[in-house]
Amino acid sequence: MPDTPSNIALGSRKGDGDKRSGQPGLGCLGRPRSPVFCWHPGLAGDMVVLRAGLCPGLTEDMIQLLRANGIRTVVDFVSSDMEDVAQKCSLSYKALVAVRRVLLAQFSAFPANGADLYEELKSSTAILPTGSPSLDKLLDSGLYTGEVTELMGAPGSGKTQVCLGIAASVSLGLKQHVLFLDSTGGFTASRLYQILRARAEDEEEQLEALQRIQVIRAFDIYEVLSALQDLRDRLSQQVMSSMGPLKVVVVDSVSAVIYPLLGGKQSEGLAIMMQLAKELKTLAREFSLAVVVTNQVTRDSSTGLLKPALGRSWSFVPSTRVLLESKEATWEKVTTQRVASLAKSPRQPTGIQVELDIGNCEAQEPSPATPTKGL
Numbered sequence: 001m002p003d004t005p006s007n008i009a010l011g012s013r014k015g016d017g018d019k020r021s022g023q024p025g026l027g028c029l030g031r032p033r034s035p036v037f038c039w040h041p042g043l044a045g046d047m048v049v050l051r052a053g054l055c056p057g058l059t060e061d062m063i064q065l066l067r068a069n070g071i072r073t074v075v076d077f078v079s080s081d082m083e084d085v086a087q088k089c090s091l092s093y094k095a096l097v098a099v100r101r102v103l104l105a106q107f108s109a110f111p112a113n114g115a116d117l118y119e120e121l122k123s124s125t126a127i128l129p130t131g132s133p134s135l136d137k138l139l140d141s142g143l144y145t146g147e148v149t150e151l152m153g154a155p156g157s158g159k160t161q162v163c164l165g166i167a168a169s170v171s172l173g174l175k176q177h178v179l180f181l182d183s184t185g186g187f188t189a190s191r192l193y194q195i196l197r198a199r200a201e202d203e204e205e206q207l208e209a210l211q212r213i214q215v216i217r218a219f220d221i222y223e224v225l226s227a228l229q230d231l232r233d234r235l236s237q238q239v240m241s242s243m244g245p246l247k248v249v250v251v252d253s254v255s256a257v258i259y260p261l262l263g264g265k266q267s268e269g270l271a272i273m274m275q276l277a278k279e280l281k282t283l284a285r286e287f288s289l290a291v292v293v294t295n296q297v298t299r300d301s302s303t304g305l306l307k308p309a310l311g312r313s314w315s316f317v318p319s320t321r322v323l324l325e326s327k328e329a330t331w332e333k334v335t336t337q338r339v340a341s342l343a344k345s346p347r348q349p350t351g352i353q354v355e356l357d358i359g360n361c362e363a364q365e366p367s368p369a370t371p372t373k374g375l
Helices: 062-069 074-078 082-089 093-105 112-123 134-138 159-173 189-199 203-211 221-236 256-259 266-286 309-316
Strands: 126-128 146-151 177-182 213-217 246-252 290-295 297-299 307-310 321-325 337-344 354-357
Touching: 062 082, 074 093, 074 246, 082 093, 126 246, 134 266, 134 337, 134 354, 146 159, 146 177, 146 266, 159 177, 159 189, 159 203, 177 221, 189 203, 203 213, 221 246, 221 256, 221 266, 246 266, 256 290, 266 290, 266 309, 307 321
Parallel strands: 146 290, 146 321, 177 213, 177 246, 246 290
Antiparallel strands: 297 307, 321 337, 337 354
16 A cells, blocks of 8 residues: 655645536446446446445445455446346345446446537636746646646656646645655655745745645555545545645656566556556546656657657557756756657647756746636
8 A cells, every 4th residue: 555645745635526427328227137238348447446435335345245256346346247246245136236326327438518528628627837937838838637747758857856846836836735646756855845945935835835745655556546546536525625625646657657567468567557547537637637747768769769658558648748858968967957848739739849947946936827718
């Protein structure tokens, strides 16, 4: 399990609630004798492990009986014949059907009107400043909630520093909470405090900003998934916190926890990678969060150009990709100057470049989040 949050980070669990709506089709509500249901393989539930509290009625005793009969995930459960399960597990048929209905409502896909989706997008999307004017310009004003933004670059390119700058900007300037998942050990509270001191003179304000940043150390993919699923559960249940709302989730880095799985059993590693992708995109979309991830780069064998790691399957996950590179052509001279290039964007032409200084993270006066207009 992930480590408990560090004592500098008292995070928020307040969310906007689960915005999914709709009712399952008629085939989901009867007494099915065969596994025919309103389900789309590959959607949110295919890798979600059954656990107590996932939905009302799903108790620990029920889960133990289901596991003993080979039913471990949501898709295992909803694709099973409930009458057979009731007999094999000695469970109430009505209780099983009730749990199945809730799981289908939570994890199935329902059609939505495009105009309604557009109106929801306009009302729920905000643009959050990163703390760097040049990076905000590259991103068309800042980080967009509801999207996954990827920072990629070689070791030492400044990915973690930019993430710390984003956390400081959102916490200090917007008084919003940030969840920082550190999978490499690169997070340093002293560096974050240094950034905050450069942006605010009042010590109490600095300490309050630190308290709005929750840090979880998660050094493998299962710890990361557990932390994200726990966050989603708490947001879905509208668990409130006196500290304030969560707006940004940072995962530094995704490649560090995925690479070890892409070895011999690559198909299994790919499936877990896509489960991580779905967790991140679901959090961003359903709860209007800005999700920031970092990724390594590799060099293309044919062109010699840098390209993001994790392959083509992962390339569809982030809406926006930014490549960070050292401004100097040699590694002999240490410099805080970086070149940020836009590699993927739904709003801006790719290939745009800006310069930024990760030494001071381009400290600026805090600015409010910008609601989107006419996306």
